[in-house]
Amino acid sequence: MADLPDGRHFFRGDDGYEQARAQTVWNARTPERYPDVVVQAVDADEVVAAVRYAAQHDMRIGVRSGGHSWAGNHVRDGGMLLDVSRLDDCVIDTDTRTAVVGPGMGGSVLAGRLDRQGLFFPAGHCKGVRIGGYLLQGGYGWNSRVLGPACESVLGLDVVTADGERLHIDAEHHPDLYWAARGSGPGFFAVVVAFHLRLYPRPPVCGSSLYVYPMACAEEIYPWARAISAEVDRRVELQIVASRAVPGAGIDSPSIVLASPVFADSEAEATAALALLDTCPVRDRASIAVPYAPSDLDTWYAGVMSNYPTGYRYGTDNMWTSATADELMPGIHRILETMPPHPAHFLWLNWGPSPQRQDMAYSLEDEIYLALYGVWRDAADDDAHGDWARSNLATMEHLQTGVQLADENLGRRPAPFATDAAMAELDRVRSVYDPAGRFHSWMGRV
Template sequence: MTALCAQRTFFRGADGYEAARRGTVWNGILPQRFPDAIVQACDADDVVATIRYARAHGHRVGIRSGGHSWTASHLRDGGVLLDVSRLDHCDVDVDRMTARVGPGKVASDFANELDAQGLFFPSGHCEGIRLGGYLLQGGYGWNSKVLGPACESVLGLEVVTADGETLYCDPQQHADLYWAARGSGPGFFGVVTSFTLRLHRRPPVLGTCLYMYPVEVADEVFGWGRSISGEIDDRVELQILTSRNAPEAGPDVPTIAIASPVFADSEEDAAKALSILGSCPVIDRATVNVPYLPTTLANWYAAVMMKYPAGHRYSVDNMFTSASADELLPGIRTIIETLPPHPSHFVFAGWKPSADRSDMVYGVEDDVYLGLYTAWLDPADDARYGDWARSNMAAMSHLATGISLADENLAHRAGRFIAEPNLARLQQVRAAYDPDGMFHSWQAHD
């Protein structure tokens, strides 16, 4: 019978267990769910040993690579929680333009390390998330309208299956498991111990624009934003962000900011690609009007993380939609009118759905993405703020194509996240590789 490494295994009730459990959750809200054991794997052998132990003892398994899993879907009652955040190896082959990385590699570190070598990967927009969960759920990241979700750049994976076997999956070997791994997120039925990734040349120029508008012209800004969302250059990420001012920044009122990254061959190309964002019909009401300035990936990460401070309690929800501005505006008005204090925020983002992603299970997508991110510090405010994101997305759900697993809230609100034919096929592949259901699936789907 396979044994676990005592130094890195914490059984419920033992010293170190609660610290290990707390350490797997980035959100300040710690769910009251308690695995029987938490294993901190340090290499692939630890993963194999843990899976064989779990099978021998009839345990179900949750997996955590380390990120911002808002609902901590890896944390379940009973069974084993396998923490693979320490599998953070990274080997870059510049000649082949590939990298072999562990699921615990911090995506922002990976992006910055590549940046220093003139290379690029569509890593996520937040600092600190690990590549494992990010890649499995699809991975909407920097320059993804051009490069596709990050899972499109996954060339292969090393996976430990439910029977404790290690397989390498790619389009030629175990292609069905490779298909299933790219987009199923926390519903994947295996443990990835390494990814082989396709790298890209870093675009020569990274830039941005910055426009800020008072909330009084929200209808005009969002109506215009929806009207141009399909016309924007793929190298530009349409990002319209609404949040209340920070206490030190002025009155506690919502402000609308358009700060859109651009990835281009020259500053002239970058400015031209961004120029459409200066066409808002109320541009004369902009309190900040910067059509273009050069920036860096590090600066972008720093700007993004101002909205995601550590130690806060978070509740999020989201939707993809193709609805018109007239259909969306009533819900957007309610979101803005009820917006909780800084750093809570509302993101309206443009996207480019693909005509065909049949080579992966990757979820639903549409022209526009709406994301609600509530953040507060005091547990006494849980009842006041905790349902804001869910209730507003529920009220607009009749306009939704579905949701993204990146910001899922499935424990509290059901949503379509994978096309029905793909979901049916995924369950068939699951039955072949995990017939006993040893690995947990998505919350509310187990």
């Protein structure tokens, strides 16, 4: 009989249970769902023991590696919540430009370690995000328009299967499970205990442009951004963030911010790559206009996190689309008109058209990515702000291709995140490796 780790497992009703349950969700809106037991594993052996215990007691398993996890997909009623955030080892091989990293390693921590060694990986944009869930769902990170979603840089994984067996999976070993691991996100049907990653040379130049416009310019900015979407240099991340205020810039009024990182071989290349963003038709109305400035990851992380404060309550949703500006603008106006106070915000990202991807479960993306982040502090505002993201994007569903799993809200608004063919293959591979349904699937799907 497998045993659970002493002092780090909590059955419902035990002292420490609620703390162990709640701390697995970064979002202060902890779901009202209660597993029978929370297990905090510290190594692969404890993961094996936990999975075997669950099998012996016919428990379903939700797995958490850490990070934002807005929807708390891993927190379910009954069964086991397996917390692997303490598996955060990291071994970097500078000669082969590879690393073996535990699922609990913070992406920003990994990025910092690599930066000091002249290396780079497309880690996530937010501090605190652990690589486990980030890589399983796809991984939209720094310079991903060039390097691809981070899951394309996963060379292999060490996993524990539903029957408690440890496997190394890659393109040659259990290739179907390897295929499934790259893009299935919170519905993956094994526990990852280590990722084997391909690393890259650190880009010689990192910089960005910054433009801040009044919200009244929306009618000109978004159609222009849509019109140039195919022309944006892939080394540039054209991120447009609308919010009621921009505290970091000292602006206390509704604004649209174009903050666009660039990665290049020289400052001349970086400046040239960003030049297109200086062609906005309302350029003369910008309260701040910086066509190019050198930057670094620490500065970018600090800027991003001003929109994602710790201890707040979040309601998120997203969509991929290739719709025209004329089709999108009614919904965008509604988003802007109903937006809660800062730090709630609306993100527009020019993503595609994208190159041919590797064959993997990750299989759905489009030209434009839209994401809404309702962010508020007081639980008394849940009714006022909690459905802002979902309800606005529900009215635009006829324009969506699907959603990405990073900002999923599948429990409240089911939507496709992979092609029909990929979903059929995921179901087939699940039937092979997890025939009893030991691991929870995605919320919104049985």
